[in-house]
Every structure is written in structure tokens, then in C-alpha cells.
Amino acid sequence: MPAVTELHAEFVRTPDAGSLSRLLKESWALVEEQQDKLASYFYARMFLSNPQLRDLFPVQMDVQRARLLGAIVTAVQSVDDPDRLDEYLTALGRDHRKFHVTPEQYDVVGAALMEALRTFAGDEWAPEYDQAWRDAYGAIAGIMIKGAENDADNPPYWHAEVLFHERRGRDIAVLTVRPLQPLEFRAGQYFSLECKHQPRLWRVYSAANAPRKDGSIDFHVRAVGAGWVSSALVRKVKPGEMLRLAAPMGSMVLDRRSTRDIVCVAGGTGLAPIKALIEELTRYNRTRWVHVFYGARDRDDLYDLPALNRLANSYPWLSVVPACSEDFEFQGEQGNLNEVVARYGPWQDHDFFVSGSPGMVRNTLRTLAEMQVPAMRIKYDAFGDL
Template identity: 45%
Template sequence: MAAAHPVDTGEPEPAEPPLSDHEIHLIRTSLSVVEPLAGDITVYFYAILFTRYPAVRPLFPEGMDAQRGRLLRGLLRIVDLVDDPENLVRFCGHLGRDHRKFGTLAAHFPAVGECLLASLARYAGPAWTADIAAAWAKAYGVVADVMISAAAEDEAVRPAVWPATLVHRVARGHGIAEITVRPHEPYEYDAGQYVSIETPWWPKHWRSYSPANAPREDGTLTFHVRAVPGGSVSEALVHRAVVGDVLRLGAPMGGMVLDAAVHGELLCVAGGTGLAPVRALIEEVARRGGRHQVDLFLGARTGDELYGVDDMLRMAQRHHWLTIRGAVSHEYVPGIRGSLPDVLAEYGPWYQHDVFLSGPAPMVVSAKEVLVQGGTLPEHIHHDPFETPVLSTP
């Protein structure tokens, strides 16, 4: 994303000076003009990119719908951060490192920039001026330089991808499979980080999952995968993958790690397969001698969907510092009833805790709102990014 701090130890500085306020205004104003046509712009962009530079086509998946959405989200994110140099550099550094797994090279960036500006100019029409073109060119130059530098630094210390053999698979019901893989080369990560996975059946399709374990001596990683209807990677991992298949792992990413905590007491909240990174964090607490008190809340719609609770109860029996509560929102069963955000409000306040949230995005957003209202500082609330992780950081 093992060593304690294997990734994200520093960020390259942008080669270009920061954009001026006027340039930032030009970029944001021009984007507001073309944003209603964003879908058409991304289609046009890839059409001219592949026509003018056919050598880049093999870097992309055959089906481009998801890829177009990622380009748009990435572009919007960059524009959102254009007046925040520190986070812009961090975000573009993540992008640069992550793009290594696609085979992206420094030589590809001029082609992408040329076609991106041509696409924006076409759909902006008369609103596209020489000053706006210059501002976009300068901004793209900053982004490209940071991505190229980050990728080069990353290449010096680790591979772009890690082949990994599937060595164990267990069906857990409700469309969930637990798969364990053994990378062919050492794979260093921190408990709580997430990993992108590519299957042999869907080349260039990557989806991110969090290991459900702290680093092990044998180097294996276990993932909890729920099959999502229409999800090429998740359905392949749950319904098609068998022991002996070779997957590919991207570099681990994410900052939802134990070293981010400043308090001795932790609140962990997990919905569904969001239990995976939380379970890894709890294993890491145990590895460090139980120096944290941990309150764990698990949530589901029904008792049958209260995923992994038996396993966590066994962990609580071994570790006196771990307390577990399960909450069910749509079924009358013995125990706690209600949504996780409501239950957190009932059992709080949690302002003296570091909080780790994992699960469906609506649950994470609602839980975070409840916690902040209860006095928890936002910087003490840690969670995975939403959607495509690298496009959502920081």
C-alpha cells in the first residue's frame, strides 16, 4: 500500500510554480462550461487518443465505460485541489504510483495532455481562449511532472505488480468468499491498507479490497470479497477463481493504519465486508501487545448478514482489551437493534477515541456525521476512500 512504513513516505514537489489565482479562476470557470458535457468529452478524448496514438490502446481495458468515469472523477478531483498544492501533490503522487500497474510510461503523458486539451477546447467552443488553454497546459504540466516523478521513485524500490497464487478459498454465504493468496515476491503493507486486484479473466480491470489480516510470516493475504451484480472482478473472485489461479496485486495504498491513531482507545465500526480492514487492525493491536483498548461495533440488516461476528467473538475471548457489539437494523433479534450511526450515538460519546470506519459509503458518511456532532475531531476519524480509492484521496 511487513515493514512498519512501507509506502507513502514522501511526495515529490511539483516542477512548475503554483498556479496563480487568475489561472485557477480560468480553469474552474472553463470547467463549469464543459462539465454538463462531461460524458461526451471523455468519449471524444479516448477516441482521438486511440486514433492519434494507437500504441496506448493496449494499456486500457476492452470495455471503456468504467475507465471514462475514472478519468472524469480524476479530472474533477484535480480541479478541486488546484488551489491546495500540498494535497494536489499528494493526490497526483498516488495517481503516478498507481498508474504503474497499467504500464504507463513518462512518454505517454504528452499524448494524453494534447488530447485532453483538444477535447476541452472542442466542447468549450468560443469560451476557450488562449489564456484558458495556457492555464490548463500549465496545470497539466504540474500534474504530469508529479506523476512521473512519483512513478520513477516508486519504480526504484518495488515492482509495479505482484503475481500472487490463490492458495485457499472458503465460501462464506451471502455471496461472500474468503480468498487467501501468496505473492510470488515479498509484499509489504500495513494492516488497514487496501490492495487493487486484477484477475486473469478481466485484464486491465482492477478493484480494491482490504486484506483481512495483519502481515503474516508466511506472506499470505486474505481478502473477503462480496460478489456485486455486474461486477466483473468480484464475481470472478467469488464464483470462478479456484486454488492455483494466479492473480495480480497492485501496490498497497491508504492511510487507515494503526500508526495514524493518537489515542490509546480505539473505536472500530464495520458494516458487511468492511470488517476486513478492521479485523486486520485488531490483529495488529494484538501483535503490538494490546496497547490499545478497542470497542468494535459490527452492523448488518439482519442477524444472518452479521458477517464474521463469531470469529470476532473468539478474538474477544482471547484479548481482554477488545469489546464487541453487533447491531441489526432490519430484524427483531436479541441484542442491539438499529443502524450503526444510531447505535454509536447511543453508546457515545467517542471524542477520546481514534475511530476507524469501514463499510458501505452511506454508513461511513452517516457515522462520521454522528461522531463529529458528538465531539470527535474529524482528524481522528479514519476511513477508506469511496469508489475508486486512488481518485478519492486524500
């Protein structure tokens, strides 16, 4: 595989990456307010030009409609950070093997994207915008295809048997699954997951444990609103059923070279990857203090607090601070999680891991910036619009 800088150079026929980034962001601003309509048009053109692609997508397109387009836009707008972009796109290419996407189909996607952008930008679309998006998408597709090719020794997805299914309250379940084939991952990473109750509808969930000798993986799932997959995982899936897991993704992993103390901020089922990181730390950590802030609306949503407290009792370097934002009789901390974290600062010399809803992550990142925590020391995976 070419070096990142070589791949990155393929993005541009403009003088530098800064110019390309500017052109991409300027042109996206022309259509941003119409992105929902643009996404619908994008998929319509793609399916019209290649009807076979429709079979790769779920019947219900409400959520999916923005996913592929969103990934493309995220990538092109991250062009000025080639290292992170290369890592993201390589993982995305591996993940898309679950759809059995061929290199030729990337061309169809690119053509539909360009047509959608031109259509919704109208007369304001300029030739230099067209070239910038062509160059960017060409490099994006190239990195994703290479990522998929380099993963050819692995299956496109893993079949995994549900071993245990435990309800934790009204709308939360903890599932333990075991892949039928070896599946390597790192604590803090996440998987796309599909169940038989909602075929072709994949959703991402973080592993809630570090890798185990028996290969089993825990997932924490909350049934949310009209969430097709989350509701099925909480209310329908039973032990003995099979799930499908795509390749692991995510960079919210521990850096063993760091000697800084750690702060983990977990909201709701965002606890899953944090718990995985703690489990990994129990295997080797002796010198780093680890502070966990675990928040929810009310005490019933602190579904795994007893397990966290047991860990804290076993490992002197671990402390746990629970908080509720809407349960005023709760004996622990009160308020939004970012506010609670701020009360215990300063934190400028710590490594941070943040996991939870998009709103919770966004608020925490803003608070940490105000507290002058360097961005390079904050790790999180965004599953929504931050």
C-alpha cells in the same frame, strides 16, 4: 524528489494556491453535469491520438470510463491540500506501473483532457481556466511519474497464488493469496487486483490482515450486481490460480504515536481493513480501548462476526457491536450504522477508522461531523463518490 512545497509551487502561475483552486473548481462546474459525456469524449480522443493506449484498458469500459478521469479531477480539486495530494499522487503513480505507462503517454492524456474540457465548457471556457488546468495537470503528471520512477526496484505488479477460497454465504468469499515475491504493505491498505477471468480489469480490495511472516494476504469479496471482477473472484476463482496485485495504496493506517482510544466503523466487506488494523493492534496494544461497530443489512451478511467475537474474548481492550439495518429479528443493534455509532457517543476524543460502501461512509462522516469529531482524526479510503 523535490519537496512537496516545491512541487506544489509548480502548480501555479497565479498568485497563490487559493486562486488556482478557485479556477479549477469554477471551470469544473461548467462541465460537471456532462461529466459522463466528457469522459467518453476524453477516452475517444486519447485512443484516436494514440491507439496503442487502447490495449492498456479493458474491453468493457463502463466502469473504467470514469476512473482515470475521476482520479485526475480528484487530484486537481485537492490542490489546496498539498501534503495529502502528494501522497495520493505518488501512490497513484506507483499503482499505474501495472499498465506500463510511459512518461510520454501522460502528455497524450493531458492533451485529451484539455480538449475535452474546452469542448464541453464551450464559450464559457476562459484562458485563465486553460492555464490553471495545464499547470495543475503538469504537476500531477510530474509527481506520478516520479512516484513510478522511485518504485522501479519493485515489479509493476506481483503474481500471487490463491491458497484458499472460502464461500461465506450466497455472494461473499474470503480468499487467501500469497505473492511469489516479497510484497510490503501496511495494515489498512488496499490493492488493485486482476484475475485471469477478467483480464485488464483491475478492482481495489483491502487486505484483511496485517503483514504476516509467510507473506499471505486475505481479501474479503462480495459479488455485486454486474461486477465482472467481484463475481469472478467469488464464483470462479479456485485455489491454485494466479492473481495479479498492484502496489499497495491507502492512508487508513494506524498512528502508533497516538494515545487516543479508537473507534472502527465497518459496513459489510468494509470489515477487511478494520480487521487488519485490529490484527496489528493485537501485536502491541496495551493501553488503547478499541470499539468496533460492524454493520450489515441482515445477520447473514455479518459473515465474520464469529471471528471478531473470538478476538474480543481474547483481548480485553476490544469490544464489538454488531448491527443490522433490515433484520428486525436480529438480537443486536438495529438501524443504520451511523445511527448506532451516534447512540454510543460522545466520541470527540477518539481516533476513527471508517470503511464500507460510499453511502455508508458518507453518512458516517456526516454523523461524526454533527458529533463534532475533528476531521483530522477520521481516516477512510474512498472507493466511490462520497
